[in-house]
Ligand SMILES: Nc1ncnc2c1ncn2[C@@H]1O[C@H](COP(=O)(O)OP(=O)(O)OP(=O)(O)O)[C@@H](O)[C@H]1O
């Protein structure tokens with residue numbers, strides 16, 4: 001097929017997956033960066049500014065782990081402690097369910113026509129998740145990539161670990177999380193960079209300075225008339 005040729009509607013194979021949400025109505029921004037880079041902190045601020053729904057993949061997995069009767073509890077607990085990635089089907093389903101519930105809540109208010117804006121925090125961590133979510137759930141518009149050194153991330157995580165109660169905010173788990181991030185998540189960021197979808201922000205600076213930069217990135221995105 002030549003690069004100039006187009007595929008008319010109806011010529012796609014019948015089994016080609018169709019995304020659950022129309023990305024012309026639903027804006028998805030992935031928030032990536034190493035463990036402790038400041039993803040969750042910045043998402044909290046951006047929610048206040050732009051009315052996003054913030055979905056943290058890690059938080060959803062921890063909630064599923066603790067849900068009485070979950071068949072995935074032990075699997076999730078082991079992956080989180082070992083810093084490995086939970087099989088994509090579990091995480092993608094949890095995210096899709098939350099998006100559906102959020103859009104139903106909004107539509108229920110009567111002012112919204114299936115439109116929504118989502119910050120998906122700490123996802124996709126691995127290429128298989130990226131492909132599945134983009135093709136079957138909703139095509140993402142942008143990746144915000146927070147970057148800082150491992151030294152800075154380590155200090156932040158150990159400090160957070162004094163009060164977070166997280167099973168993975170300890171030196172052994174943190175080292176494993178860094179390894180998984182370098183081996184599995186960096187290729188995802190490189191993939192989206194090739195698609196020209198990555199906005200990289202140095203998150204070494206103060207929360208306020210990083211927030212200003214992230215806000216500007218989002219303002220630029222919405223100036224392109226996204227939903
Ligand atoms: N710019 C910053 N300067 C100093 N401390 C920060 C900054 N951003 C976040 N922190 C602190 O660092 C810790 C980690 O931040 P946060 O939880 O947002 O990271 P994260 O990238 O979401 O981590 P994880 O992937 O492990 O969930 C928190 O205690 C937070 O208060």
Ligand SMILES: O=c1ccn([C@@H]2O[C@H](COP(=O)(O)O)[C@@H](O)[C@H]2O)c(=O)[nH]1
Nearest residue numbers: 057058079080083084085086122123125
């Ligand atoms: O898509 C994902 C996201 C996260 N995980 C697992 O959860 C932990 C904690 O994630 P945080 O974003 O730091 O809260 C992560 O180390 C993974 O084990 C996942 O499997 N898939």
